[in-house]
Amino acid sequence: xxxxxxxxxxSRIFDIFNVVFMIVFCFFVIYPFYNQFVIxxxxxxxxxxxxxxxxxxKISFEGYHWLFQNPHxxxxxxxSVFRVLVGTGTCLFATGLLAYIVTLRDFSGRRFMxxxxxxxxxxxxxxxxxxxxxxxxxxxxxxxxYWIPGLINAYYMxxxxxxxxxxxxxxxxxxxxxGCSELRIYCQIILPLSLPVFxxxxxxxxxxxxxxxxxxxxxxxxxxxDTLQIYLRRLLLEMDMVQNLQNEMLIQSxxxxxxxxTFRAATTIVVTVPILVVYPFLQKYFIGGITIGAVKx
Amino acid sequence: xxxxxxxxxxxxxxxxxxxxIFKKVKKERQLWILCIPLVAWVATFAYYPMYGIIIAFIKxxxxxxxxxxxxxGLKYFxxxxxxxxxxxxxxxxxxxSGLDLLFGFPAPILLAILINELAFKRFKxxxxxxxxxxxxxxxxxxxxIMFTTLGxxxxxxxxxxxxxxxxxxxxxxxxxxxxxxxxxxxxxxKGIGWGSIIYLSAIAGIDEELYxxxxxDGLGRFGMxxxxxxxxxxTTIVLLFILQIGGILNAGFEQQLLIGNSxxxxxxDVIDTYAYRYGIQLGRYSYGAAIGLMKSAIGLSLVLITxxxxxxxxxxxxx
Numbered sequence: 001x002x003x004x005x006x007x008x009x010x011s012r013i014f015d016i017f018n019v020v021f022m023i024v025f026c027f028f029v030i031y032p033f034y035n036q037f038v039i040x041x042x043x044x045x046x047x048x049x050x051x052x053x054x055x056x057x058k059i060s061f062e063g064y065h066w067l068f069q070n071p072h073x074x075x076x077x078x079x080s081v082f083r084v085l086v087g088t089g090t091c092l093f094a095t096g097l098l099a100y101i102v103t104l105r106d107f108s109g110r111r112f113m114x115x116x117x118x119x120x121x122x123x124x125x126x127x128x129x130x131x132x133x134x135x136x137x138x139x140x141x142x143x144x145x146y147w148i149p150g151l152i153n154a155y156y157m158x159x160x161x162x163x164x165x166x167x168x169x170x171x172x173x174x175x176x177x178x179g180c181s182e183l184r185i186y187c188q189i190i191l192p193l194s195l196p197v198f199x200x201x202x203x204x205x206x207x208x209x210x211x212x213x214x215x216x217x218x219x220x221x222x223x224x225x226d227t228l229q230i231y232l233r234r235l236l237l238e239m240d241m242v243q244n245l246q247n248e249m250l251i252q253s254x255x256x257x258x259x260x261x262t263f264r265a266a267t268t269i270v271v272t273v274p275i276l277v278v279y280p281f282l283q284k285y286f287i288g289g290i291t292i293g294a295v296k297x
Numbered sequence: 298x299x300x301x302x303x304x305x306x307x308x309x310x311x312x313x314x315x316x317x318i319f320k321k322v323k324k325e326r327q328l329w330i331l332c333i334p335l336v337a338w339v340a341t342f343a344y345y346p347m348y349g350i351i352i353a354f355i356k357x358x359x360x361x362x363x364x365x366x367x368x369x370g371l372k373y374f375x376x377x378x379x380x381x382x383x384x385x386x387x388x389x390x391x392x393x394s395g396l397d398l399l400f401g402f403p404a405p406i407l408l409a410i411l412i413n414e415l416a417f418k419r420f421k422x423x424x425x426x427x428x429x430x431x432x433x434x435x436x437x438x439x440x441x442i443m444f445t446t447l448g449x450x451x452x453x454x455x456x457x458x459x460x461x462x463x464x465x466x467x468x469x470x471x472x473x474x475x476x477x478x479x480x481x482x483x484x485x486x487k488g489i490g491w492g493s494i495i496y497l498s499a500i501a502g503i504d505e506e507l508y509x510x511x512x513x514d515g516l517g518r519f520g521m522x523x524x525x526x527x528x529x530x531x532t533t534i535v536l537l538f539i540l541q542i543g544g545i546l547n548a549g550f551e552q553q554l555l556i557g558n559s560x561x562x563x564x565x566d567v568i569d570t571y572a573y574r575y576g577i578q579l580g581r582y583s584y585g586a587a588i589g590l591m592k593s594a595i596g597l598s599l600v601l602i603t604x605x606x607x608x609x610x611x612x613x614x615x616x
Contacts, residue, residue: 004508005518014518018411022420025408026427029486032442033430035452039445050450098335107328108321116339122597125346126589127569128576132359133346149342152335182327211435214551218577229437233555236441261445268441275433280426 033272040064040266044259063266066255073231073267079143080210080227087147087209088202094151096198099160100186105169117154134219145219146209156201163197164190200285210275232267235260353587359580373587382571389477390567393548396481402541404485405492406534410522412493413500425497428490439487440555444470447479470556473564480552480565495537496530503529535610543603546596568592 005011038052043060051057067073101107102114125133130149139145171193172185191198213229220226226234234241242260249255322329353373355366377383408428415421431439446452449466457463469475507525516524548567557565566574568588576585 004512005516005521008517011518014414015416018414019420021411022415022424026424029427029430029490032446035446036442048450050455053452094335094338097331101328101331101335104328107325108318109325109329109332113332113335116336117343120339120343122600123347124343124593125349126586126593127573128582128586128589129346129349129352130342131577132349132352132582133342137341151338151342182331207433211433211437213435213437214554229435232441233437236437236444237555264441265445268438272434272438276430279430279433283426 033269033276036265036268040262040269042262044257044262046257047262048259060257060262062255062258063262064270066258066263067266067270072226073228073270076226076228076231077270079225080229082143083146083212083227084206084209086143087150088205090147091151091153091156091205092198092202095153095156095201096160096191096194097183097186098152099157099164100190102157103161103164117152117157121154131218140219141222141224143225145215146212146225149215153205156204159201160194160197163194167193196285199282203279203282203285207275207279228267228271232264232271235264235267350586350590352583353590355583357583357586359582369583373584374591376584377588377591382566385563386566386568386571389564390546390548392477393480393567394545396477397484397548398538398541398545400481401485401488402538404489406496406530408489409493409496409500409530410526413497413526414522425490425493428493430490431487432491436487436551436555439483440552443479443483443556471558471560473561476557476561476564480549480556483552483556484549496533499530499533500526532610536607539603539607539610540600543600544596545599546592 034054035052038054038056039047040063041059041061042052042056043058044062046058098113098117102110102117104110124130134140134145134149139148167190171189175185175189176182211229213227213233216225216227216230217233220230245263246260249258349363351363352366354368354370355363356369357363357366412421412424412428415424444451447469448454449468453469454463454466458466467475469479503526507529508521511521511525546568548569550567550569550573553565553567553570554573557570569592572585572588572592575581576589
């Protein structure tokens with residue numbers, strides 16, 4: 001935007017104040033992560049003394065070394081990645097298909113399908129009936145609980161539908177006359193043409209799946225399908241587990257200097273880094289998504 | 298020849314309508330076949346749990362069909378209203394969302410205005426990118442960071458001691474009195490940048506001619522913020538404020554479960570965490586479902602009322 005106001009002293013002072021404020025603000029956002037990083041790189045016994053602010057005092061990679069030989073954590077990482085891929089892929093495909101169906105102007109079931117799903121945005125059974133349903137379907141302690149209950153999202157359906165609606169209708173008419181099946185039209189014409197909105201929704205879904213922990217906790221009590229997030233939660237809140245880990249380290253006399261403070265910090269960094277690396281590049285997609293949502297209201 | 302006769306014969310209008318529908322469905326059979334799994338999914342995972350709310354009115358025994366269980370009517374609702382926890386739960390819920398409304402609501406507006414006023418484009422972009430970073434990390438990560446930085450031997454306490462503000466480390470995480478402040482600050486920290494995006498896009502939508510006209514009228518920088526920018530995003534502000542009031546019973550859930558502990562329960566326990574604790578952890582399914590139902594009934598009517606008001610305020614609405 002062009003400047004329309006005159007440069008007064010007040011305005012200059014405001015500018016300085018504003019820049020200083022923003023630097024402080026950015027510091028308060030970034031520093032907590034950075035502090036974790038510093039702690040994760042410091043030797044455990046030394047870190048317990050405190051006073052670690054901007055750089056590690058005694059550099060040690062033990063925390064990460066421990067992480068990358070820890071079978072639980074490696075398994076958790078694989079399951080987390082798998083969950084992101086399967087959960088995002090299936091939800092995107094199913095929700096997109098539904099969005100395509102509800103935008104077909106001539107389809108007589110269009111309104112019915114739309115209403116059927118929009119209602120679920122405002123009414124839901126709530127936590128406990130859903131929990132009982134999932135248990136009675138035998139989905140507990142299985143990987144399927146990560147993607148089946150969240151297969152379709154009505155809000156994302158509206159988001160994608162508002163995009164598909166603006167595509168020229170002739171795009172689908174010609175192949176339909178040629179006898180192309182609806183599923184193929186969706187996969188080969190609608191999907192590639194709506195890539196921006198699918199990308200935006202994919203970002204939301206991937207982040208959501210990567211960060212999910214509550215459903216893992218209540219639906220996977222056995223721990224067989226523990227994801228990274230839930231593993232970190234265990235390290236933070238389950239004191240007996242941390243005690244066991246430390247006993248194990250003592251017995252094996254490996255990682256003697258590793259302390260809960262440092263291995264928690266290292267795990268936090270490992271859980272956070274994939275998101276921090278990915279999100280700045282995806283900005284234009286999710287901001288696009290918000291604006292579509294805002295216009296549609 | 299026979300076809301023509303058939304067509305000219307007077308047919309029962311009902312039958313013709315039926316035939317018309319049949320023909321249409323036949324033509325659209327591909328689409329209907331695609332709809333079957335979608336409908337099956339929504340029936341199972343969205344509508345069946347709605348039917349499952351019935352357990353709030355029966356004495357549910359796990360494994361027994363709902364209809365075979367004893368009907369108890371509003372017993373569990375009454376139990377909740379008579380429970381000694383009611384006051385604490387309501388107090389915490391309203392306090393936490395009240396604080397969110399008071400501080401968490403204006404924060405992104407202020408941030409958006411300040412970001413908008415930044416002159417260097419690069420820095421503007423950088424500040425914005427940094428600001429919504431916390432939105433993308435999970436509450437588990439946020440709680441981990443809080444445990445390390447705010448714990449008795451964390452950086453925050455060390456700095457406070459260095460500055461001489463406190464002489465003994467303060468146990469921020471295990472003292473109930475700090476919990477509301479703690480959760481408000483962490484909510485703001487996590488949500489401020491993300492919340493500012495919508496205001497920034499509203500600011501970007503303000504007609505530039507207004508600024509030109511303002512310059513002609515002799516408005517200074519602050520005058521422009523006050524007389525042009527703020528009125529320009531007023532509808533967005535009012536709309537989002539109303540919507541947030543509609544969600545006043547949602548005082549957070551994940552945060553409480555992760556940051557709260559047994560020492561701070563008196564201050565962190567809100568309706569959602571209470572329903573979860575009784576309904577799932579303690580296995581009192583019916584009681585938990587009753588509380589959940591009550592909360593969503595009140596919550597939904599609040600949303601509907603506020604949405605109606607929002608519609609009056611602007612042409613936008615969420616429904």
